[in-house]
Amino acid sequence: MRLIKTKDLCVRLGGDMVLQSVNLFVERGEIVTIVGPNGSGKSTLLRAIIGALAPTSGAVIRAPGLRIGYVPQKLHIDPTLPLTVTRFLGLPRRHPAGALRAALEQAGLPDLRDHQMADLSGGQFQRVLLARALMEKPDLLILDEATQGLDQPGSAAFYRRIEEVRQSLGCAVLMVSHELHVVMSASDRVICLNGHICCEGRPEVVAQAEEYRAIFGRGTQGALALYRHEHNHYHDHDPTHEAAE
């Protein structure tokens, strides 16, 4: 069953067409990863999907009653602001203590309810954001580069937790990540975005994905080229086009 679908989604920001005719869908229980260079519209796409941004044209179609949990790329909380984990998790509405404990546990944290948000480590902070996204028992969990700033073991542990959450809640996951070496093995599908969808496919091991490297560069020693790449169009800016096709 499709939880969410975008239909010819276009978003213009500040005079630029940031997203052009994006058509994607997420099915119940699957993990879909969006990859793309900086500024390719990944966060914009997620913001349009959660309804924080209105499409310029096209549509986002959600299954009736769909519950979405969203973990943002960054959240700045002024360190001088006294804000406990309990109060943070109670925004915008309060939950019973048992539900808070359960969400923290699901996010892989001990009971940090009385801690100040400002005192948490980077990894703990991200997991509190995850706990908050899990509070409403989402059908679809959306993560926007949720491991930014975490070290490699921290981010690998975070993605393992996401996989566990997916299995225990049965939710689908739509995420943006640059850490393909970590996430590719856990993704059912990968969508490559560069203003439009360049290509998508399963994360099968393809050591020589020339098309992908033409967009993302060759500095990844193959770690980023882990999925089947199906180009059906030409990139004007793609100097290696002939070699890639």
Ligand SMILES: Nc1ncnc2c1ncn2[C@@H]1O[C@H](COP(=O)(O)OP(=O)(O)OP(=O)(O)O)[C@@H](O)[C@H]1O
């Ligand atoms: N509010 C805005 N007004 C004008 N332009 C914007 C606005 N928000 C984003 N943009 C522009 O839209 C483009 C896409 O931004 P977006 O944050 O979606 O990219 P991204 O793929 O998530 O990038 P990154 O990987 O760096 O996080 C960028 O060129 C950005 O400057």
